[in-house]
Amino acid sequence: xxxxxxxxxxxxxxxxxxxxxxxxxxxxxxxxxxxxxxxxxxxxxxxxxxxxxxxxxxxxxxxxxxxxxxxxxxxxxxxxxxxxxxxxxxxxxxxxxxxxxxxxxxxxxxxxxxxxxxxxxxxxxxxxxxxxxxxxxxxxxxxxxxxxxxxxxxxxxxxxxxxxxxxxxxxxxxxxxxxxxxxxxxxxxxxxxxxxxxxxxxxxxxxxxxxxxxxxxxxxxxxxxxxxxxxxxxxxxxxxxxxxxxxxxxxxxxxxxxxxxxxxxxxxxxxxxxxxxxxxxxxxxxxxxxxxxxxxxxxxxxxxxxxxxxxxxxxxxxxxxxxxxxxxxxxxxxxxxxxxxxxxxxxxxxxxxxxxxxxxxxxxxxxxxxxxxxxxxxxxxxxx
Amino acid sequence: xxxxxxxxxxxxxxxxxxxxxxxxxxxxxxxxxxxxxxxxxxxxxxxxxxxxxxxxxxxxxxxxxxxxxxxxxxxxxxxxxxxxxxxxxxxxxxxxxxxxxxxxxxxxxxxxxxxxxxxxxxxxxxxxxxxxxxxxxxxxxxxxxxxxxxxxxxxxxxxxxxxxxxxxxxxxxxxxxxxxxxxxxxxxxxxxxxxxxxxxxxxxxxxxxxxxxxxxxxxxxxxxxxxxxxxxxxxxxxxxxxxxxxxxxxxxxxxxxxxxxxxxxxxxxxxxxxxxxxxxxxxxxxxxxxxxxxxxxxxxxxxxxxxxxxxxxxxxxxxxxxxxxxxxxxxxxxxxxxxxxxxxxxxxxxxxxxxxxxxxxxxxxxxxxxxxxxxxxxxxxxxx
Numbered sequence: 001x002x003x004x005x006x007x008x009x010x011x012x013x014x015x016x017x018x019x020x021x022x023x024x025x026x027x028x029x030x031x032x033x034x035x036x037x038x039x040x041x042x043x044x045x046x047x048x049x050x051x052x053x054x055x056x057x058x059x060x061x062x063x064x065x066x067x068x069x070x071x072x073x074x075x076x077x078x079x080x081x082x083x084x085x086x087x088x089x090x091x092x093x094x095x096x097x098x099x100x101x102x103x104x105x106x107x108x109x110x111x112x113x114x115x116x117x118x119x120x121x122x123x124x125x126x127x128x129x130x131x132x133x134x135x136x137x138x139x140x141x142x143x144x145x146x147x148x149x150x151x152x153x154x155x156x157x158x159x160x161x162x163x164x165x166x167x168x169x170x171x172x173x174x175x176x177x178x179x180x181x182x183x184x185x186x187x188x189x190x191x192x193x194x195x196x197x198x199x200x201x202x203x204x205x206x207x208x209x210x211x212x213x214x215x216x217x218x219x220x221x222x223x224x225x226x227x228x229x230x231x232x233x234x235x236x237x238x239x240x241x242x243x244x245x246x247x248x249x250x251x252x253x254x255x256x257x258x259x260x261x262x263x264x265x266x267x268x269x270x271x272x273x274x275x276x277x278x279x280x281x282x283x284x285x286x287x288x289x290x291x292x293x294x295x296x297x298x299x300x301x302x303x304x305x306x307x308x309x310x311x312x313x314x315x316x317x318x319x320x321x322x323x324x325x326x327x328x329x330x331x332x333x334x335x336x337x338x339x340x341x342x343x344x345x346x347x348x349x350x351x352x353x354x355x356x357x358x359x360x361x362x363x364x365x366x367x368x369x370x371x372x373x374x375x376x377x378x379x380x381x382x383x384x
Numbered sequence: 385x386x387x388x389x390x391x392x393x394x395x396x397x398x399x400x401x402x403x404x405x406x407x408x409x410x411x412x413x414x415x416x417x418x419x420x421x422x423x424x425x426x427x428x429x430x431x432x433x434x435x436x437x438x439x440x441x442x443x444x445x446x447x448x449x450x451x452x453x454x455x456x457x458x459x460x461x462x463x464x465x466x467x468x469x470x471x472x473x474x475x476x477x478x479x480x481x482x483x484x485x486x487x488x489x490x491x492x493x494x495x496x497x498x499x500x501x502x503x504x505x506x507x508x509x510x511x512x513x514x515x516x517x518x519x520x521x522x523x524x525x526x527x528x529x530x531x532x533x534x535x536x537x538x539x540x541x542x543x544x545x546x547x548x549x550x551x552x553x554x555x556x557x558x559x560x561x562x563x564x565x566x567x568x569x570x571x572x573x574x575x576x577x578x579x580x581x582x583x584x585x586x587x588x589x590x591x592x593x594x595x596x597x598x599x600x601x602x603x604x605x606x607x608x609x610x611x612x613x614x615x616x617x618x619x620x621x622x623x624x625x626x627x628x629x630x631x632x633x634x635x636x637x638x639x640x641x642x643x644x645x646x647x648x649x650x651x652x653x654x655x656x657x658x659x660x661x662x663x664x665x666x667x668x669x670x671x672x673x674x675x676x677x678x679x680x681x682x683x684x685x686x687x688x689x690x691x692x693x694x695x696x697x698x699x700x701x702x703x704x705x706x707x708x709x710x711x712x713x714x715x716x717x718x719x720x721x722x723x724x725x726x727x728x729x730x731x732x733x734x735x736x737x738x739x740x741x742x743x744x745x746x747x748x749x750x751x752x753x754x755x756x757x758x759x760x761x762x763x764x765x766x767x768x
Binding site: 061 | 437438441442444445447448451452455456471473474476477478479480481482484485487
């Protein structure tokens, strides 16, 4: 069996004010061409299909279009799990009916989680698809009082699915999680604030392949066959150096897997330029695309009138400028370090110190953490 | 062929602050029992499935549940058109895939509109399903420069569908529109402000049955076989006297149709009580349900402390109180007449006169109308 593993499409993403739907449509066209060429037996999408629980309707149309083409034109079954950005209810609409057409959307654990079984010439493969679920929901639905973090929740859900698989069968896991030791980027929304969001890679060890989502950099996690496909595109400037790809996996009659990564070309790359304004204004070198989405770090120390305006005459899609050296001139006093690389809690602690002149204490930090968690929880399912 | 015609479910409706999803689930349970008993060959839902373009996720879950039961448990095909409250894109997700399971969602005219064909022992029946579409969209998609109102738009769309039906075939229309002469209620959102929203019943004359949606009162429109099923429930106090029902239609081998209406019982009725506080506080008579949703019109003229609190001790779901006689005592000066029965423009004109002491002029009225139309247009598809 051959399958394509992808994840973190984040359809409807807005990147520094730019709606990325057209860029996403461009790259998904290539994804469909890849399906045409590689003729996979299945497509696995490991969560964060949409960027938010209520995506813009253009994103809904795009997903409808892409899935319809894969399923109707190429008759390739698709297994989708919900990620932490997806609304389980909205993404799951029609899932029972759609399963009959080969589109398996696993977004809720209400009605009992069962493996999706697909066949090849060697027999069945059991896809144990674990949707992203908050630990309290697992606690309630599975009646497991001791599930207080993502690690325990994953352990429960994987065991629940694995128990339904005949011994010796070929198995693939799908999960949306932060496996311990994985390398994050700036564009992943934390699953919980304060640390207890990682899960042990050990839960996926006994599968013949684990198709993971959440981390945006393509990477293996603990073992070659436990793998993040990475996001469809670069969704932050911290990912400028990533090589984005989808993963094409071959499974043999005994379940052994090998994989290769296939790069897709974005309409516009995401890049970082650093240097003096004068040099950057000299323009693109070596066939670089001037339409790329660009962050510029200026080395100039003095004041510059309308730097972004000047830069956009050469690079129309400059989206962000940093001027780390301007602080020398005394115009700005930022927090120490690069604030874009700090988590919410550290960022707030730094702000707190700036404003009050004292270090944040443990109680204050806990109050803040609780508020941020609340905000994320609400954001996950906003009643509109 | 036997089919059930229903419309205007408005799932996710909030009625005077009350989320009606549980009431809607209650009545849809009965709808499913009716399907069990009446064994129809099809279910037609003539628009306004949801109350708004981004419905609460509970409403999405409810629709998923209901449609899955009808299609999977009873294997009855369902044809759904979008109404003016629905988001064409969100409602239409998966429509090509779902059509293969017998769920025909017709919400956009992008990909060409084709009749849905269902068979009975006498041959095919052509269902010409016309989704609610704004006239400018029809103008653009069908390249018809002269479509400036709903009447022309409907004429175009019906003709476009009818042209694809063999001569002499049995035909059913589905449409979401305000047919001239129909009787409105307060809970229908105007299709356009200022009058040009009605369509001629003549377009439906040549069909063997027309299953209409939009008006909330069950009624025929121009002819017995051109019919509004009415809304699932009472969605305003102006509908307190309606008898809500769904319509069960029998079509014979030659296309002749007869129908009967079937009433469904709400968990709580919507009722209006009028009288003196003292009498109303005497409580429910003749087996009336004290849990009903109630509007009270008090005849008392003097001041009453916490009238709603007192009433809710007897009727917990009193949602609105009117005191038309209190104006005599000089406490309130409302606009003349019942403001709940005025359209936006009339209501504003009345307000304008109250505030400025002068009548609104034509230009001012046009400016206001334009703004209201803009608001409705935005509301139809809010980018969140």
